[in-house]
Amino acid sequence: MSAIRHALSVKREDDFAQWYQEVISAADLAEESGVRGCMVIKPWGYGIWERIQRLMDDRIKAAGVQNCYFPIFIPLANFEREASHVEGFAKEMAVVTHHRLIADGKGGLIPDPEAKLEEPLVVRPTSETIIGDAMARWIQSWRDLPLLTNQWANVVRWEMRTRMFLRTSEFLWQEGHTAHADAEDALSETHRALEMYRACAEDDLALPVIAGEKPENERFPGALETWSIEAMMQDGKALQAGTSHYLGTNFAHAAGIQYQDKEGGQQYCHTTSWGVSTRLIGGVIMTHGDDDGLRVPPRIAPHQVVILPMLREKPEDEALLAYCEELRAMIAQESTLGEPVRVLLDKTPGKAAAKRWDWVRKGAPVIIEVGGRDMEGGKVSLLRRDRLWGEGGKPAFSYPQRDEAVQSMTQLLADIQAALFNEARERRDANITRDITTMEELSAFFGEENRYPGWVEVDWSRPSGEALDKVVEQLKSLKLTIRNVPKDAGPASGTCIFTGNKAVEKIVVARAY
RNA sequence: CGGGGAGUGGCGCAGCCUGGUAGCGCAUCUGUUUUGGGAACAGAGGGUCGCAGGUUCGAAUCCUGUCUCCCCGACCA
Structure with a gap:
């Protein structure tokens, strides 16, 4: 029994989801807008975002990346070019079909049937395709490479279930897009961005993260490799706080991004993309918030x-x-x-x-x-x-x-x-379990009694295709997902917890936002 | 998108079952008294009850539709 009279009405341990909502309103970060999945970011919340932007932008520019701005509307035909990209995003697109409204005769307005666009425009969910177009124009020779661009923008993904800052239909982010002469160079950029995110998360936002590669089933649509930083929230769930993708030549083929090499031959570029979003603010809330509201790390405090x-x-x-x-x-x-x-x-x-x-x-x-x-x-x-x-x-x-x-x-x-960083890091380290070696143990560990079980690091054999699907299915029944293969994890020594085969690496398994 | 819950002054809620033109707490404003730790008292202002139809003499209340939010699930960077 404590005499403390806390500044919030809901405690984290009583109802974490409701506590999260209360912090957002009590700390005056954002509010509902009346439009599904879209929020109004208020001065204190936007001020935090501006700080994140400033610090990240400095890091981006220090790496020689230049800012640009590309259109919010993407022609449908342009978007269609990269098959798996389309498959990944088609279900959640906002589409513009008309360019004029007319009176409906009942005092309202409707899209004018006479003003239908010949080709619909999609509202960007991400900009690989339209930036790919530009890259194809801008790149002629090996001397034009690497091409390093970034934009700060809003994007729209029509989400089924939204949560303030964590998953909104419209969100603000930065998306870096780069083109390189070869895979080695592009992979190096993918890792540079990942490390930049790790540094920003840890040094600026005081969010301890685990950087690693996403499993095949969690890859960005169209990517050959997807890397992420994962942060542990106070309820033990994982939050993907940033991603960096190696796209191979997939988008280069789709958009025709080619260069003439030193021998005079035409080569396809290897591209990357990487981004962090306003979701980071959700991570700050769920990492540093307490029963009295938010605690903003000094570096990002307005x-x-x-x-x-x-x-x-x-x-x-x-x-x-x-x-x-x-x-x-x-x-x-x-x-x-x-x-x-x-x-x-x-x-x-x-x-x-x-x-x-x-x-x-x-x-x-x-x-x-x-x-x-x-x-x-x-x-x-x-x-x-x-x-x-x-x-x-x-x-x-x-x-x-x-x-x-x-x-x-x-x-x-x-x-x-x-x-703030040390507190979060100690909590995270105390909540990563590494001694689980069987599915039975895993299942028991994430059983009902254990409310905030945290993360588990296990050995696995990196199955692929259908074998991986089976693993994903097993985990799903426990509401678990594979977060990533940590870069810094030690070598695997045992057997794969899922297949019983010889393990090749370690993965982090957790419930996730 | 499926299941559940909810929309009533800025915030949190009651009223709805059993229709009769809106209430409480906090906050706000004014005044008085206070004053080193989230002040007290008195008075006042503020709501076409999410929106649109319908039933009815009359709708916050009943019916239909729709929008938005929350929780769980599916889906998802």
Whole structure:
């Protein structure tokens, strides 16, 4: 029995799905739009996305990739060219068929039958085909390679079941598309992107991930290899947080992406594509959220420090605001994690104690409250969001001198960033089980009693085709999926848990979002 | 898309079975008193009850359709 009065009404352990919904509304991240599967991303949520964008974009550009923008509409014929790609996406396409509305005579509007498009346009679910077209125009010679492009865009996939940030019909992402002279070069790019995602997830979002190759049945439609980073959520499920694909020459054949090599012969390019999306925000929520709301890692927090003056609507407020403004300016002079500290002086009317809880729910890493007594003593009241509660169920304030608080900010924010990562990593490591060697054990492990069982790493023989289908079917009955073959896992030594054959590698098996 | 649940002031809900023109808590606004930890009291504002049809003298309530959300499943990067 705890005396703590939490800022949310639902606890993670009581109803994780409902808790997730509450964090999104309580932290003011996003709201429903009235359009199926589409959400309005509100300033705090979009601010987090802008931070992710900025940090990722820096990494992308550092790798020599250039940003472009391609159309949202793709001609149907263009989309049809790559067979398995079509098969993968056909079921979830938004299609534009008309270009004009007319009155229906009942006060409403309908698409004008006279204005039907000769060829329907599909709303991009991803842009391999249309970018492939451009690549075919842009690439002539081996000197044009590698061609490294990226775009930040929205895409639409008509999902059957949607969840805010995790799976929405429309979402925001970046999609990198590259063309190379040979497989080796393209594979190297596939891995560079994967490692970039791992670094961004771990260093920027404080999400520990496992990077590895997806099994054949989970490949991107049209890809020869699909690699992913997988993050463990607090309910033990896996979230695919980013993917990187080696597409071989499949799309090059479909779009005619060819170059003349040094010997004068025509060669098909080897292409890659890779992306991360607003789904990452869902991963941040389910990794760092607690029973008081979100906890935003400092690197991606729109405001890292929020100052709340304890205003009383009296003349002495002026001096207090001046004291806080000085504090704000001093903190803004400091740097942390390689950037100037982002600090907000929240002067909106209202009591500081009430506003504090809004910022707790939003997850600002550091909250500083300043009252008249603090000012007199040259102090501030400081609260770490990642260590919110102290003795007796009260917020764990510390009361440093103002100068001391300013000087501590560089280290404090770096500490919070590290603490969130370490907490998540320890939780993940504690929840990966490696000693399961039979299907019976696996089945028992994921039985009813074990609510948040986490992940299991097992040996397998990498079956293919129908043999793999059987394995997938077995796992499905336990609601499990193969997440990936971790790059960093040790060599397999035993026998395949599914087939009994000699194991060739290890896989991670888990329930997934 | 199948099964289940739900849409009533900003948020959370009651009312619906047994039709009679809308209520509670929180939040908001105003005032007073408070004031170092999510203030108290008093008063006030705010809703064509998701939308569209239908039944009826009369519909939040009954019927039909439709949209959206949540949970489970199927599907899926």
